[in-house]
Amino acid sequence: MAAEDPIVYAQLCKLFPALTPKQALNLCYYSLGSNYEGVSSLTDSTPAASKKSLESIQKYFDVRSLTDLKSEFWARFFTHQINKKYSWTDAHSLKVLGADNVSSLLPLFPELTRDLLINTIFHYFGYSMNDIALSRGISATHAEISVHEAMSALGAGSDQLLRTVISSRFMGDLC
Structure with missing residues (x-):
């Protein structure tokens, strides 16, 4: 698992103020090419939780696909x-x-x-x-x-x- 230092990711969170820090991090990892398994490994969660988080973000931004x-x-x-x-x-x-x-x-x-x-x-x-x-x-x-x-x-x-x-x-x- 990667360490999630809130100070390191504070600037990232400012780009997405409506998201939780965890959601912003999930979005970042996914956008950089990680799949659900990779995101879950980096954030100490399950692939299903990562997928659910990304789908929630997708609905919030009202975009058609991941x-x-x-x-x-x-x-x-x-x-x-x-x-x-x-x-x-x-x-x-x-x-x-x-x-x-x-x-x-x-x-x-x-x-x-x-x-x-x-x-x-x-x-x-x-x-x-x-x-x-x-x-x-x-x-x-x-x-x-x-x-x-x-x-x-x-x-x-x-x-x-x-x-x-x-x-x-x-x-x-x-x-």
Whole structure:
């Protein structure tokens, strides 16, 4: 069994404040490639308990599959890292994040226009189409269409693939 030092995992828990520390750790281990047996071994639990914990997290985040849950984990992780790199103190606030700040990411996404990038990054950060529309003074339909156009330009046929593409670009930027 691996030692679960709460100090070591405190930062991880901040990325997932709605989860218990054990759930956040289970999600981390699973997202890094461990199966139920591996997660249970690392957390001194049973494979059935690990599976139940991950399924509970999946329901909380309202994702269709455990694969999508991994995408959710990595999206939050990279969002946090990008926020730190670009000194965006509160990406949970559209006013702080702002269109101008997001525009600084244009070199990472040369196939997108500024408008497509802004709406897509806000979507990636978890904002609803209505929130994006209100913050940008556009219609929710316009926001949704622009995210779909960005998905097409990036070759991502689903929200999960869009998160994967954006996360991989962020990873490259952080290296």
